[in-house]
Amino acid sequence: MTVDNVLHVIAGTFIMLSVALGYLVNPWWFAFTFFVGANLFQSGFTKWCLMADILRKLGLKDEVACSK
Numbered sequence: 001m002t003v004d005n006v007l008h009v010i011a012g013t014f015i016m017l018s019v020a021l022g023y024l025v026n027p028w029w030f031a032f033t034f035f036v037g038a039n040l041f042q043s044g045f046t047k048w049c050l051m052a053d054i055l056r057k058l059g060l061k062d063e064v065a066c067s068k
Contacts, residue, residue: 002063003055011036
């Protein structure tokens with residue numbers, strides 16, 4: 001799997017989990033949903049994502065590197 005694939009899986013999991021926790025446990029969990037969305041929003045403009053950097057340091061490869 002590539003950084004992009006894992007990043008989408010992690011973001012989707014965080015969003016679904018935080019919405020469920022916000023509905024079932026405490027509405028303050030929706031703040032985490034907002035945080036994940038805000039990070040996705042800013043990375044669309046800046047082309048920088050902390051989670052992607054972490055995944056690269058853990059050894060995952062970008063798509064370009066995997067196709068060589």
